Amino acid sequence: MPSLSFSKWSPSGNTTLLFPAEAVPVAAQADVAGQALQCQVLGGEQAGFHDLKARRLRMSGGEFCVNATRALGALLASGEPAVARELDMDGRPVTPAARDEYQYDVQVSGWQTPVHLRVRGRMPVWQVAADLILPNCPVQQVAPGAVLVRLPGIAHLLLDASHPFPDDYLAASSLLRQEFSLDTLPACGIIWWRQVQQQLEMMPVVHVRDAGTTFLENACGSGSLALGLRHCPAGEQRRLAIRQPGGLLDVHVDRRATEARATVDGPVQLVAQGRLWLPDKNR
CATH class of the missing domain: 3.10.310.10 (Diaminopimelate Epimerase; Chain A, domain 1)
Structure with missing residues (x-):
């Protein structure tokens, strides 16, 4: 029985499964996604396959998805080293409003140009903005x-x-x-x-x-x-x-x-x- 690692995300409620792309051949990704998205398995609304080193995401059907791309930004940020913070005498951050911020340019299926992601926050909740250069969209x-x-x-x-x-x-x-x-x-x-x-x-x-x-x-x-x-x-x-x-x-x-x-x-x-x-x- 084959197994693969996964992470499950909720970008504004749009539950998304992300799998490492190297674990599943492209020809099998749609089938794996269809099985995994069933409510008796992992459940969810969509699935994608990522190459974190290349900062690339392919959706299970080769489609374009903004929310899964934003989830990829949070996944990338989750792997960043923790930021040391200056604390006061009571152990509270000196600047409690400060948040980790990261920026990534990623490639996603269906979209011809890189998508710029701005990620703010930390585990397990982030705010992620996807900046897009728009082609002609009739x-x-x-x-x-x-x-x-x-x-x-x-x-x-x-x-x-x-x-x-x-x-x-x-x-x-x-x-x-x-x-x-x-x-x-x-x-x-x-x-x-x-x-x-x-x-x-x-x-x-x-x-x-x-x-x-x-x-x-x-x-x-x-x-x-x-x-x-x-x-x-x-x-x-x-x-x-x-x-x-x-x-x-x-x-x-x-x-x-x-x-x-x-x-x-x-x-x-x-x-x-x-x-x-x-x-x-x-x-």
Whole structure:
């Protein structure tokens, strides 16, 4: 029965499993992720495979994921040496507000340019911001109340309040993926969103093709970015705090310059780490 080490993270509630890439061939990663994400095994909403030395992350379906990338930043910071702190006579830090801060440039599947991560905090809770250089990301109204945003590695169909969240979201998301030809993509999200008293709220359902998973996620970083692009016209900037089932994600989109940029920021918590044993399919 093969085993591999893992860590489980909660970036704003979007539970993420991370495994060392050298332990699982790329061709087997989607299958391993599909098994590990089952609730009777480790559970979670998505999985990725990391090379910490190269600072590289590949999601199980080769898709792009902001929250898993932010979790990678926390994983990198967890391996940093502890910072010595000056204490007062009572053993309290002289500067109690001070926090460890780290910065990393990482590569993630689906995204062509490095993602800059700013990590603040310490074990087991960090605040991690992902700074992105945006390529051309088409924002297209495809039906009344429906906008399709195509990001590298994932696309999101944004449905406003004229489309109530369905009782059977799995069936509804499947039909919508077929209607808008999204099933051929590595990953896609159906985002039901609304504005309540100047607060944006969203419910993300995300499908990863190769892993064969569809989850109502507690948070979606790329979906939040897509919603930010939906609300930020060319030549302008917007700062949005977007509420999702797991809490808030802060999104800043700046499209004033030729090279548009965006930041997605929020908490990341370590949930568990250890070893996973999976059935040996050759037996």
